[in-house]
Amino acid sequence: MKREPLSVVVITYNNGGTLEACLTGVDWADEILVLDSGSTDDTVDIARRHGARVAVHPFDDFGPQKQRAYDMASHDWVLNLDADELLSPGTREVIEQALVAPRYAGFRLPRRERLFWTVQHRRGRRNGLLRLFDRRRGRMNDVEVHAAVEVDGPVKTLWRADFINDGDRDITTRMDKINRYTSSMVAHKLRRKQRYTGLRMVFYPPVYFLRQYLVKRYFLDGWAGFIASATGAFYAFLKYAKLHEAREQAARKDPH
Structure with a gap:
């Protein structure tokens, strides 16, 4: 069976150091949308090299900026990643299977943290974050700090998938x-x-x-x-x- 088409959405600002790895792991998606806030490094060039559709809008806050990006996406199903995050091997297959006739409004993906010179052990406890969702049934909440997506409908955690937050390298x-x-x-x-x-x-x-x-x-x-x-x-x-x-x-x- 054919899966639902997928838009990967990333907001950026001077993320040239991490964006390459982020987008390399999602080059199989039907669309990559990068909403930039006026980067002065090679962020936009990296995005375009990966075939991303690039838009630019001044940054006001994380919640509004991410919602703006979701609204620009071409497809109903959205995978939201930060520019310093990347999918672990095998996660693509789990996501694609989940998008075959999905019965949920969204899916949580467990996140593993970079711990300086290493990455969190796979047997460590991972937090499941709602990153894959039907944008027709979800919106960013208005929490001022750590704004997040909320969806109208059931949510499932894909424990066989995960992604790595690769930001804290030192x-x-x-x-x-x-x-x-x-x-x-x-x-x-x-x-x-x-x-x-x-x-x-x-x-x-x-x-x-x-x-x-x-x-x-x-x-x-x-x-x-x-x-x-x-x-x-x-x-x-x-x-x-x-x-x-x-x-x-x-x-x-x-x-x-």
Whole structure:
């Protein structure tokens, strides 16, 4: 039986270092759509070399930009990848089988993380993320941080498939990302009036470390897994530390 046609959608900005691997793994798709935000490196050239349809739109936020790209896709079924992500061997066949008369609104794909000089062990616990979906039944939600697709209908996890987040190739890159992400989350958390910031600063980081190292089985990845768990715990600490700092600064400006 013939499968549903598929559009692979990627949003980009100066991703020349990772886009080649990303698009090489999906050159079998019926369409590759790259929505760029004005890259100044070779991102657009790489996309066009892989036969991608390239569009350009200024970046406003991840949610709106991804939805814009989905709306531009030629086909109803969309596979969403970030520019630093790539499909693992064998995932193509699982996806193509899932798209033969699909009975679901979408499919989750398990994600394996790059842990600096290695990749998360296959026996580690992987998070299933909704990346393959019928765009007629799905849209990006309006969550300010970590916006994601939500679909109207049943969703299935394709455990025999997975993809690799290939972004954190060294500790410096990881720490730079942590600093950016935690800063971008402050305004969102202030609007939510999140409580017990001090307690979260003290108790959540060690819980986060144990969850990563033991529950997600990062211990299988040696020192890379330990360092990834430790930097993750620092991320958990820093987002609440920055929130506490913002509240202290606001209180000093307006003592009443």
